[in-house]
Amino acid sequence: AQKITQTQPGMFVQEKEAVTLDCTYDTSDPSYGLFWYKQPSSGEMIFLIYQGSYDQQNATEGRYSLNFQKARKSANLVISASQLGDSAMYFCAMRELTGYGGSQGNLIFGKGTKLSVKP
């Protein structure tokens, strides 16, 4: 079973509108972290936002916010006021604390969503 599911292979949004990218996860570990990364066409992975499983409030970073619904195991990324520069691949990832061996740093990635912002 997939641990991270991103159901939207591609999405379009009009410039200046808000957009939500979906992410659901599967874990039995009570302590975990959820990450969103952006990958422009140039290839580098850019960290956007983090949510810990024990965090009471949804994370926000500028125009990015994470809609964390723990009971539903979802961690959707919301981008407000989309800009042309937001066109990129977006990856959701999870880190579980109870990894095997020395795997405390391992991230499990979803397959990504390609966001295109239209002018």
Added chain:
Amino acid sequence: DVKVTQSSRYLVKRTGEKVFLECVQDMDHENMFWYRQDPGLGLRLIYFSYDVKMKEKGDIPEGYSVSREKKERFSLILESASTNQTSMYLCASSITGQSSYNEQFFGPGTRLTVL
């Protein structure tokens, strides 16, 4: 400013060649990772290392090996390159520890084509 560098952005090799992909980080991170990225498959972990000379297999280690002789450098080796190893390869590093927040810092990636 934190930095992870990879030796090449683009690489073209022939089937059967031995290929070295180098990754260097300047953040004194304990953990280093090699991922492979293919369209529709996301990032898949090949190998990781949590200390010098230590290595662990990830999800898809077949056809690859790694070397970590110094803390800052993590090398991915394709002993005999094959066309199905044509892909984007990403290196990352992070600190170690029990916090769930250990951001991974990524290099710019190497697009490898095996002919």
